[in-house]
Amino acid sequence: MMAAICAAVAALGIALSLANIAVMAKGMTGASTYAELQGHVFEMIVTGTDFGAAWAVRLVALLLCVAIALFARRQPTMQFGVLAVAGGVALSTLAWGGHGAMDDGGRRYVHLASDIAHLMAAGAWVGALLAFVLLSRPSATPGKVALLSRTSNGFAQVGTIVVATLTITGAVNYWLIVGPALPDLSLTSYGGLLVSKLALFATMLALAAANRFHLSPQLERAVRTGDHAVAVRTLRRSLMFETSAATLILALVASLGILSPSGM
Template sequence: MTLDAVVAGNRLLHYLALMLVFGSSVFLWKIAAPGLRVQTDRRLTLITRVAALLALLTALAGLPLQASEIVGSWQAAVDPAVLQKLLRTAIGQTWLFRMLPALLLLALSMLRQPGRLRGVVIGSGVLLASLALSGHAAMDQGMRGFLHGANHAVHLLCGGAWLGSLLPVLLCLRLLADPVARGDASLTLRRFSNAGHVAVAGVLLSGAINTMLVLGRWPTDWSSPYQLLLSLKILLTAAMVGLAILNRYVFVPRMKSAAPAAIASIRRSTLIEICLGMAILALVSVFGMLEPA
């Protein structure tokens, strides 16, 4: 396996873990009906703990892998001299800054109190937004750099809220078959539908601004690997938006007259959304390492 593949794989796992923790915690904290929160939280506890641990481990691996990538040798990952030099750079300082919320996130995820959700949302949100410090937005300086970084952070948070919420949505769909939980599950799905509009709009708007800030135009030169992969990301995002619209305005209204078929359709399209979201993160993990040209 090549060094670039390992770096991209580590980035992908980090994105997936963080977005799962952030999105599912936002869902439980602000969207889930009170009567459903504890039950859904219990089902997601192990998954979010594993994801928080994975987020920490992949964050820890980030600096050694970056050292290897810069030097072009695996040995740089364990070379104290190289790592010390890298720690004195902006890359190293960003890595150190991100370690605190990563450790805090893991600690909070291990707690059992329901009140921990706010802390988990904040910890995972800070860690997710801090990815903007080391992306293409970090190339800009001054006010433009600040605005670019802030916009990228919004893009990450909206994407995490959207993609990370899809797993608890699947759990809520299963609870629609439970006469006791059906009312709370329906309320939760309506809340998610409304909040989803904000998250999707945020992803699209901030994504368009990011593209303009990085390239200054739409990615139409497919001879450039960066622009080709970015175009694929835009295409897959459009497909996710299409599925979300289909769920909200076609399948959800059908739940009143043909509930089982509508629920099955929503479940299928949600699973496809998750797969598309993972494919998007895989693309980002690769073209985020490329020179934007």
């Protein structure tokens, strides 16, 4: 099932990437309709801009994800290894569509590196949440419940690295984008949306801590006794709340990416 989900998500990513470059081309040329766009405009973007080069790399990586997910099912270890690497490459290219791409010199490289690390850590967290939610389905077999118990307890070290990376790179990005200025906290401003994002991030941290120190050990004990239905249901509820918070964060990040912090 995970391979099918990866293929579907990668296909969606391809469709969104094609729409993205069309929007970019329309904005760069000032065309009133998409029908006015000509092939040389897209060629110029892909071959003449960093955004276009990153877009091309992302498209190739997503196409590889679709191909591997569909045609490498007999080699699951290799399949998921390639999916992880190609997915990470595709995710990292989004940095060239954010604020970091607007910097110059050494500051640009620091900002892009911070953005990429932030994206990779966020992708690892959201990807792990999706896997845990799938493993905690009410129809999950005892084998999958045991796997959920092992992985949820074993995710602690990786989770710590993910949280530390998100915190450090988030602070670096804030400094590079805004600096020491105090933000305007009105609801629709850059600062207001950023505070909302941080509140949701804190909520995810609280839920993750509850999972790590209470619900996952509770599930481990329940697996040993063979009566794990309640523990799985409780953990799944927490995971669903955490996934909902992550989804809202992604929506806020999409909004923050097109807002100018100068309005703060």
